Amino acid sequence: MQRAHRQQSRRTLGWSAGTGTAPLRRPGAVGRGSGAGGESGHPLSRGRENTALFDYESGVKAAFDTIVPTLKQVSALQHESDFELRAQRLAQAELGFDLPEAILSDAWIAQLDMPQLFAWCVFETYRRYCDQFYAQDPLVAGDADEFEGFLQACGFHTLDISPCADGRLAHLVRYVLRLPHRSVRRKSYAGAMFDVDDSIQKWVETEMLRFREGRPNTADAPTRYLKLVAYHHSSVDPEHAGCAAHGSDTRRAAAAGLERLQAFQQAIENSFCCGASIDLLLIGIDTDTDAIRVHVPDARGSIDLDRYVDAQALFDATCRMTATQAASLLGETVRGCSPDVASGMATLIERLLEHNLSQIDYVRGCYGQQYPDGDHAERFIGAGVGFEEVQLRNLMYFAYLDTVEEAAQDLDVGVKIFSALNVSRGLPIPVVVRFDYHGRVPGARERAVTHCQRVAKALFGRYAELAGRGLLHVMQVVRDCNANASIEVLECSVNATPAAGAH
Template sequence: MMRTARRAAPRWSFDWQPWAVAGSLGAAPAVDPWQGGMASAATHPLAEPQLSAALAQRAERIRAAFAEVGPAIERVATAGYGSDAAARAALAGIGDVSALGPLAGDWKRPVDWVARQAELVIAVFARLVAEGAERSAMLDGEPAEVVMRRFGFHAVDIATCADGRMAGLLDYVLRVPRVIVAARRSYAGALFPVAEAVSAWERTELRRLRNGKEPVGNTRFLKMGVYHFSSRDPSHEGCAAHGSDDRKAAGLLLERLEAFAAAIDRHYGDAANVAILLAGHDTDTDSLRVHVPDASGRMDIDRFVCARYLHDATAGMTREEAKEHIREEVAACMGVAADDAATEGMRWFCGYLLKNNVAQVAAVRALYGEGYPDAGHDERLIVLGDPIDDVQLRNLAFQAQGQSVEERAGDLAVGVRILGERLSAEGLAVPVLVVRSFDPAIPGDEQDAEAASLRMRAAVARMFPLGNGPRVHAVAAVRATGGGPLRFVHADSAGGAGRGPCGCGGHRA
C-alpha cells in the first residue's frame, strides 16, 4: 500500500549528538578508552568513543556474570553443604536465590543440579534486570521526546525477530534512548500479528488523547520493522524463520508493515496518519540497512542506505562533512532534494539511525575486525511472555513474546532447538523465563499476572516433556509494567495452582 506524506515537516537545526551515558552503565572513563585494540576506530569522525567504551564495558560485565554460573553450581554441588540455607548463602552473590529449587537432598530425593543451573542462569538475568542500565533521555541537550516531535513522530513501535543476536538492538545497533520507544516486541522472522499491532496503536493513541499534551494529528506514530541477515554466511546464518533468505525476510516484513498501515486507514481514515519504516540488521557486523521511503512513503526491499557503506565513505571526512554526506545519501535514496521540506522529518530520523549505527560499526571493527568472531547463536536463555529490554547484549536471550504458549509455540520451538543443540551437548537444560507484566494501578492485575505466568510455565512443561528432545526448564516471574525488578512466582504464592520452581511440583523455594 502506498503511504503519502500529508504535511510538511518543520525545519530545524540539530547536531545529532549521541545520547548520554548515565547510571550503572558507567560514567565516561577518565582515560582514553580507545587505546590499544580500539585505537583504529577513534579516527572515524562519527565514532563515539566514550559511549562505545562504556557499552563494551557493560557487555563484559554481563558476560562475566553468566560465566560465574557454572563454577558456582559446581562448588555448591561438590562442597557437601549440610543444609539448604547454607547452600543458598553460598550462591547469594550470584543471583536471586528465591528462583532456586531445593539445594539440599538425600539419596531418595537428590538435588537436580541441572535444573538448579538453569534457574541460576535466570537468577543472574534477573539480577542484571534489577541493576538496570539507566540511560539519559536527552539528545543534544534536549529531551529526546522533544527532538522526536521535531522529526515528526510521537511514538516508535519496533517489531524485531526473536533471534538472540538482535538482543542488543536498542542500545548497541540503534543507540537510541529507550524513552522514544513506545514498544519493542519480538516474533519469529519479525512477523508481528497485524491485529495485535493495531491494538497496541489504539492503546498508545488513547493515552495520548486522554493526556492532551499536544494536538492530535500534529505528529505521527511510527511502526518500524527490523529483519536480520548474515553477510558472512548468508545461506546458513540468516533468519531461520525465513530459511536464511534475506529477500523473503525483508519482503514479508514489508508486507506486514503495509498491512498494518492499511488496517489503520480502513478503521480510522487519513487522520490517523501513521508512518512505517523497514530496516535490516546484519548480525555479523551490527551494520544497519535503512529502507528509506520515497516521497510518497513507499519502500522497496532493493532500495536502502547501508551503514557499512557510509562508514567507509565518510572515514576521511570531518564530522560535519560526514553528517552532511549521510543527509545527502538519504535524500538521494528517497528521490528528493536534500532540503525537501515535506519529507524532512523521516529523512532526519533515517539519518539519525544511520549516523548512530556508523558509530557501532566503528566499535565492532575496532574490537573484532570486520565483524564478530561468532556468526551463530550463543544465547543464555529464552524469555517467553512479555519483553524485557533492560539488559541489552548480542546473543543474550531468545525472545518469544505473546500472551500464551500456544500463541508463540512456533517461536518457542525454534528457540529451544537453537539453544538445545548447544546446551544438550553439555548436559544442560534450556532455561526459559516466563514473565508476565502487570499494571499496579489495576486492582487484581498482579494476581492475574501471577496465575498467567504459572499457566504458561505448566504449558512449557507439557510442550517439552522430559526424555523427549532437549531438556527445558522454565521459571515463572512477574514484573510491573513501568519496570523494576522481576519477582519469581511459585505455586503457593498464586493460589496453589501450577508446579514448583524446579518443575517437580508443590514446594516453595
C-alpha cells in the same frame, strides 16, 4: 539487607570495568572522534558511550558465562567430605551468591543434579541482573528527554519497533540504534512477523491518549505513528546464519517484513476514516557487524527492497573524514538514495545511521571485524510481556506473547535454538515467563500471576518430553511497571526458587 545484597551484586556481576572475566578488549575510542584504536575510531563515533556500553555488556555476560566453569569445579568436588562448604565458598567467590542447599545436600544420594543446579544459577543470575538494572539504570540515555521532541519534529509521535525474536537483535534499540529504550515500543516476533491486530490495538490506544490526554502530543499535531520492522542477515555466513524463520534468505526476510508493514498500514487505512494512516520503515541488520541498512522511503512512503543505504559502506567512506564532512556525506547519501524522501523521515534516518556508526565502531573496536559469536549464543528464553532490561545482544531469545497457543511458532524456533545450545550437552533450557502489570490497577497483579501460571502450564504441555527429562525449566516472574521496582519471582520448576518472596 537488600542494599548489602545489591552492592555485592554489583561487584560480582562485574559492572565496573576490569573484572577478571571481562572478555576481549575495550573499545579503543574514548572520546568523540578520538579514534585512538587502530582500525577502530570514526569521527562520528561516541567513544565514551562505547566504553560504558562495553563495560556493561561484558560484565553482564561474564556473570552468566562464569556459571558453567564454576559448576564444573563444583562437580569435581561433590564426593569430598566437606563438599557443601567448599562448593559454597567457590560459588561465592566466582558467582557472588550461595548455591541452594536443597540441591547440594542431596548430592550424596546419587550425584549432584547438575541440570537443575545450572538452571537455578541462570535464574538467580537473571534475577540479580534485573535487580541491578532497575536499581541503577545502567543504560539510561543522556538524550532521552530530547529524543521525544526530536521524534515529533521529524513528524512521528510513536516509534513502534518489531525486530526478530532472535537474541542477536535483542540489543537493537539501545546498542545498534542507540535510542533511549524507554522512548520506543519494542515487540519481538520470530522473523519480525509482528501481529497486525496487536499493532492496531496499540495504534487505537495511542490515538485515544493523544485525543483524551494530549500524550505524547495532542491529536491535532501533524505527526504520525511510525512502525519499524528490523529483519536480519549474516554477512559472514549468509546461507546459514541469517534469519531462521525465513530460511536464512535475506531477500525473503526483507520482503516478508515489508509485506507485514503494508498489511498493518492498509488495516489502519481501511478500518478508520478521516485519512487515518501510519508511516513505515524497514531496516536490515547484519548480525555479524551490527551494520544496518535503511530502506529509505520515497515521498509517498513507498519502500523498495533494492533501495537502501548501507551503514557499513557509509562507515568505510567516512571514517577518515572530519565529523562535519562525514555528517554531510551521510545526509547526501540518504537523500541520494530516495531524492524525494520526506524531510522529517530523512532527518530520522540520518540520526539512526549516525548512531549506527558508533555501534559499527564499537563492534570493530571490541571484537574485530565481526562478532566471535556470530551464531546463536543466547543464555535463556524470555516469554511474555516485559523484559525492558534485556538490551544486550545474544543474551535472551525473546518471544513476545500472550499465549503459547498463538506464539507456538516463535517458541518452537527458540526451543530449537536451545536444543542445539544446551540440550545437546545435557543442559536444560531455562525459560523466564514474565508478565509486567500496572500496579495502580487493582487486580492487575493477580491477573499477571494467573497469566504466568497459564503460560507456564502450556509450555510444560507443549514441550512435555523435554520437561519430563528435566531439560526444560521455567521461572515465573511479574513486575509492577508503575513502581520503579525490580522483578518479583513467583515460582520456579527448579526445586529451590531463586529468592522467591525476597521482594
